[in-house]
Amino acid sequence: MSAALYDLPGPxxxxxxxxxxxxxxxVLLALLGWVLVLLFRTGxxxxxxxxxxxxxxxxxxxxxxxxxxxRAFGLAAVLALALGAVLAxxxxxxxxxxxxxCTVLVEFFRAMPVLVMIFFIYVALRAEPLTALVSGLALxxxxxxxxxxxxxxxxxxxxxxxxxxxxxxxxxxVMVHVLVPQAVRAMxxxxxxxxxxxxxxxxxxxxxxxxxxxxxxxxxAANLDxxxxxxxxxxxxxxxxxxxxxxxxxxxxxxxxRQRRNPRVEPGEVAAPEPATLRTxxxxxxx
Amino acid sequence: MNVLLDNLALYGDGLLGTVELTVWSALLALALGLVMAxxxxxxxxxxxxxxxAWVTVLRNTPLTLLFFAVLLGLPRFGLVLPFTLFAxxxxxxxxxxxxxxxxxxxxxxxxxxxxxxxxxxxxxFRQTLGLVVLPQAFRAVIPPxxxxxxxxxxxxxxxxxxxxxxxxxxYKPLNELGYxxxxxxxxxxxxxxxxxxxxxxxxxALEKHYGVAR
Numbered sequence: 431m432s433a434a435l436y437d438l439p440g441p442x443x444x445x446x447x448x449x450x451x452x453x454x455x456x457v458l459l460a461l462l463g464w465v466l467v468l469l470f471r472t473g474x475x476x477x478x479x480x481x482x483x484x485x486x487x488x489x490x491x492x493x494x495x496x497x498x499x500x501r502a503f504g505l506a507a508v509l510a511l512a513l514g515a516v517l518a519x520x521x522x523x524x525x526x527x528x529x530x531x532c533t534v535l536v537e538f539f540r541a542m543p544v545l546v547m548i549f550f551i552y553v554a555l556r557a558e559p560l561t562a563l564v565s566g567l568a569l570x571x572x573x574x575x576x577x578x579x580x581x582x583x584x585x586x587x588x589x590x591x592x593x594x595x596x597x598x599x600x601x602x603x604v605m606v607h608v609l610v611p612q613a614v615r616a617m618x619x620x621x622x623x624x625x626x627x628x629x630x631x632x633x634x635x636x637x638x639x640x641x642x643x644x645x646x647x648x649x650x651a652a653n654l655d656x657x658x659x660x661x662x663x664x665x666x667x668x669x670x671x672x673x674x675x676x677x678x679x680x681x682x683x684x685x686x687x688r689q690r691r692n693p694r695v696e697p698g699e700v701a702a703p704e705p706a707t708l709r710t711x712x713x714x715x716x717x
Numbered sequence: 718m719n720v721l722l723d724n725l726a727l728y729g730d731g732l733l734g735t736v737e738l739t740v741w742s743a744l745l746a747l748a749l750g751l752v753m754a755x756x757x758x759x760x761x762x763x764x765x766x767x768x769x770a771w772v773t774v775l776r777n778t779p780l781t782l783l784f785f786a787v788l789l790g791l792p793r794f795g796l797v798l799p800f801t802l803f804a805x806x807x808x809x810x811x812x813x814x815x816x817x818x819x820x821x822x823x824x825x826x827x828x829x830x831x832x833x834x835x836x837x838x839x840x841x842f843r844q845t846l847g848l849v850v851l852p853q854a855f856r857a858v859i860p861p862x863x864x865x866x867x868x869x870x871x872x873x874x875x876x877x878x879x880x881x882x883x884x885x886x887x888y889k890p891l892n893e894l895g896y897x898x899x900x901x902x903x904x905x906x907x908x909x910x911x912x913x914x915x916x917x918x919x920x921x922a923l924e925k926h927y928g929v930a931r
Contacts, residue, residue, distance in 0.1 A: 435758060435824070435842070435845065435846060435850065436760060436842055436845075437836060439760060447760050447761050450761040450764070451761045451762055451763045451764070454761060454763040454764045454767070455763045458763065468794050472793060472794055472795070474793075541909070541913045541914065542871070542906060542909060542910070543871035543872070543873075543874035543885070543909055544871070545874040545875055545877075545878070545885060546874055546885055546902070546905060546909060549885065549888065549902075550902045550906075553888065553892065553902075554898040554899050554902055626777070630777070630778070630779040630780070631779070632779075633779035633780075633781035633782055634781055634875070636781050636785070637781065637875070637878040644779075644781060644782060644785060647785075648785075651789075660789060660790060660793055661790060661793060664785070664786045664790055668782060668786065671782055672774060672777045675777035675778070675779070676773065676777045679776070679777055
């Protein structure tokens with residue numbers, strides 16, 4: 431936070447904040463307790479609903495689902511990166527028709543819901559669920575990544591390209607040896623964040639009956655023999671999903687933090703000599 | 718062309734469903750997002766922690782999982798609402814996390830000196846926030862808000878698969894009626910382009926009107 435929203439609190443304000451804090455905590459705890467009571471009252475913690483997770487078959491089902499999710503993610507990520515590179519190169523090309531074609535493609539795929547593309551490939555082109563999911567994700571994320579790459583190349587200091595041209599490098603050489611390496615480095619956090627989007631969107635495979643993680647969960651949840659363990663399934667699946675995405679997001683923040691420390695990517699920010707008053711948000715990590 | 722003309726009512730219903738879903742979820746997301754942003758910059762630690770947790774968890778939750786949990790899970794608690802309302806709830810909560818971050822980043826773009834100057838002029842907290850910081854933050858927030866809401870309009874397509882009347886769901890009856898699938902999808906795509914392009918035009922206009930080059 432760089433805006434000074436409030437003064438450093440004095441004793442009275444601190445007391446007030448403490449009261450607010452206690453009240454807020456109580457309200458949140460009450461909410462949590464209410465949810466727990468609801469869970470217990472509707473019998474979500476009965477043994478019948480939880481024992482299935484001890485069965486080998488169920489565990490295998492979940493693990494296969496997870497593996498399928500990761501496979502779809504890996505394929506989609508690689509294809510999206512490749513497509514993004516191609517489209518970005520097209521948009522940066524000196525040939526006008528190529529540039530226009532790529533611009534139209536990128537803009538179209540970015541404006542379209544990814545689910546519409548997946549359904550189109552699945553229903554109209556009669557593709558396999560995995561193919562439909564991966565190609566839909568690759569098209570969408572590829573176009574977004576193309577924009578990321580392009581803005582990254584544009585963000586490289588102009589002198590870099592000019593110097594390379596002055597050394598007698600050709601267009602492709604300038605791009606490959608000078609601009610792209612710097613651009614990728616600067617854009618790494620944005621690229622990883624986009625991959626998080628791809629990972630989250632693999633769950634769309636559920637809607638076209640691709641046998642991924644959520645699909646496995648649905649199969650278990652719909653089983654009458656286990657007393658329809660819907661809530662337990664959600665409680666098991668969501669931490670894994672959210673954890674995976676958080677891990678990748680955390681990687682993006684880590685890359686961003688590393689980069690901020692790197693003087694070669696951006697001139698290091700010199701901490702402004704600030705008085706220690708006025709801000710309470712200072713102790714928190716920036717960014 | 719026939720697909721569209723023969724089924725204008727069907728497409729109209731679908732488009733209307735998408736627009737309604739987008740508008741209601743956007744309102745919910747804006748309200749929740751503002752509250753969460755306020756929590757995240759508040760001087761009270763539990764509130765700040767709650768805001769952070771809300772944003773971190775929701776931003777890393779696949780929307781399909783959220784739909785799955787809300788639309789199929791909440792009824793198990795005896796909470797039976799129309800599916801559209803559940804969809805609005807899921808979409809709104811999900812989007813609120815992104816709106817919160819946009820607003821918070823907007824507050825962050827206001828130079829420190831502005832707030833400090835306001836305080837040294839003797840303005841109260843409310844005046845500092847309402848007259849100095851927020852108006853400036855609002856300008857910086859417009860573009861990210863626009864892209865968040867466009868993403869929301871696109872995400873509403875997921876609701877169609879959970880039996881909510883919505884544009885993408887239109888393909889199913891058309892398919893059963895024996896119309897060309899490719900053409901029915903072309904018109905669905907046009908419908909979505911209509912919604913997203915309208916939104917982006919709206920936010921471009923807003924930005925032109927309120928935005929200020931720094």
